[in-house]
Amino acid sequence: MTTKDERLDFLQEMHDVRRIRRPNRADVKAPRELTPGHLERQRAALDQPRRDTNPLTADAVELLTAHDILSWQRPGIQHGVFRKLRQGQYPIEARLDLHRMTVDEARREVYGFVQDCVRYGVRSVLVLHGKGERNPDKIAQLKSYLAKWLPELDDVLAFHSAQKHHGGTGAVYVMIRKSDLKKQLNREAHGGD
Structure with a gap:
């Protein structure tokens, strides 16, 4: 709280201060001139569209219906391991829901x-793709593309349509390979070379 004397001292010090009057509008400056380097970078960006590094095919695929079962395994996957995957006996560590996505969105997400x-x-996952039962032609478009995409990914070891309680033919269990780091840690932990 200020005293009367302090206030009077302040007013005396400020007696010749005047308010700055500014127009009530934005101070707009002309844009800077673009340098030749800037123009060249713009031209190069337009000439070379961004390269798509996603290896998943965007071409036409074999169309599947709601009740088609997805099943695939890479050579060398043990029968018992694939059976456990097929029966949904591995814990689901992550899920991806593709419902209401376009094919291009799903391609990027997968x-x-x-x-x-x-x-x-993460080794064992569930991908929900839907059955396509509501489509007039009964074609399961995302399911069809997913069946094509998963074998194209080297990191996918196997997949199979899910058990009924996990979505049945509207979802798929996917087994993912171990990362190189996990393999190394596993070898070190168990004394392998």
Whole structure:
């Protein structure tokens, strides 16, 4: 709290201060001139569209229906391991829901999801793709593309349509390979070379 004398001292010190009057509008300056380097970078960006590094095919695929079962395994996967996957006996460590996505959106999501699974050591996942039963032609479009995409990814070891309680033919169990780091840690822990 200020005293009367302090207030009077302040007013005396400020007696010749005047308010700055500014127009009530924005101070707009002309844009800077673009340098030749800036123009060249713009031209190069327009000439070379961003390269798509996603290996998943965007071409036409064999169309599947709601009740088609997805099943695939890479050579060398043990029968018992694939059977456990098929029966949903591995814990589901992550899920990806593709419902209401376009094919292009799903393509990006599947690719990124599998990469993330490898990076974080996630081995057993569930991908929900839907059955396509509401489509007038009864074609399960995302399911059809997923059946094509998963074998194209080296990190996918096997997949199979899910058990009924996990979505049945509207979902798929996917087994992901171990990351190189996990393999190394496993070898060190168990004394392997």
